[in-house]
Amino acid sequence: MLKHTLAAVAATLSMAGSVFAQTDLPFALDWKFEGPAAPYFVAIDNGHFEAADLSVEISAGQGSLDAIPKVATGAFPVGFADINSLIKFLDQNPGAPVTAVMMVYDKPPFAIIGRKSLGVEVPKDLEGRVLGAPPPDGAWAQFPAFAIANDLDVDAITVEPVGFPTREPMLAEGNVAAVTGFSFSSYLNLVRLGVPEEDISTILMADYGLALYGNAIIVNTDFAEANPEVITGFLGAIAAGWKDAIADPASAIESLIERNPAADAELEQRRLELSIDANVATEYALANGMGGIDADRMAKSLEQIAQTYEFQNAPDASLYFTDAYLPDADARMLK
Known part of the structure; x- marks a missing residue:
């Protein structure tokens, strides 16, 4: 009897330890809780964040640029934003502690x-x-x-x-x-x-001629440098959430509807599927795992940005994106 009691106490302490070990990680989205946001809620509901010892709270945004200042100021350690807007932000704010770490919309919408x-x-x-x-x-x-x-x-x-x-x-x-x-x-x-x-x-x-990338996971670089394992765990959970959503979009939308009961489930599932087919599960991402970028394509995209935007500083791709926190490719495969 005593042995069972001690075992129960030990199990309780172990569970408590795992709970207390979780890192709170607020995540700023670019937009409302619509279909393409479902994979992030899937990562919560299917335990991917929990497996990485993370407690993630997701906040809606107000546009593709919205998360950039939130992350740069440290109000959020991680966010989701348009990398082209990030490039211009960093050019205008040299040294700002923000960069992209995982490409999500390999083909921008x-x-x-x-x-x-x-x-x-x-x-x-x-x-x-x-x-x-x-x-x-x-x-x-x-x-x-x-x-x-x-x-x-x-x-x-x-x-x-x-x-x-x-x-x-x-x-x-x-x-x-x-x-x-x-x-x-x-x-x-x-x-x-x-x-x-x-x-x-x-x-x-x-x-129609644009080589640009789309939205990416961005991080506060001060936070990331101090907590590299947290960011890598977070990115692995994001990839797992997208993989689950690709395998079962209807189930993913159930996770979304829990957070946005007013949404039209059928409409949002179509929106999610459109984003998967056109933007996320591209030929490159399916072959290499989601998250990375092609150096030659990034160089071309910077050239295209420079056609209509006057850089104050010489563009440097390493300032805008790093793969240093990405988990292994196997952990980022979508199918």
Whole structure:
């Protein structure tokens, strides 16, 4: 009897020790709790963060740039943001303690979403029409390079600054002919507003000359340098969450709906699947594991950024991305 009691006490102490050993890690997303955010909640619900001794609290964001200052100031140790915006931020704030450590959107979802009935199907169709663009939008930030790649006469395009909440409604009502946005978000938002799918055109910038990368996991470098094992564990759990979501999108959306009960489960599952197929499970990521980048492609993307952005300092890819915290490739394979 005493032996069983001592064993029970030891087990209780062991469990308590594991709980107390968990590191609290607030994680700042780029946007709302929609389909592409589901894998991060899967990483919680399927125990991947817990297995890495992490207690992760996920916060919604307000755009592709939103998490960058949050992480740079140390308000959040980790976040999710557009790497192109991060590049410009670091150029304007040399030495800021923030960098990308894991590429998630290997093929970025930057897109022009138009309506065929309003005459927009290919890039050149934007000339002579009104384009709605939220100023903080990650896709809008890449538009100048997209315009150069497609030889667009930007003076012939009327740009209407719009807010995120009014972007798709304005397009649905015909007040603009197209909008900038993320392919999987704007497309399905229009569907939800009753725009026929056959009337929607998705002009993915990556299919029209842009070598840019998309959103990545970013870290506060001071925190990462002091806690490298925490970051590596976190990234391994992120990869596991995406792998689970790819294998069972419907189950992943259940995790999302727990955090956002007002969401349309069917719509968000489609949004998740669109992001998987077009942005995450790319040929490169499937072959090499998610998270890494190709040096030649990064160099080309910096050249494209420099076409429309005047660097204050010589661009240096090592300042914007490091693979030092990535777990082994086997731990990052998506299938």
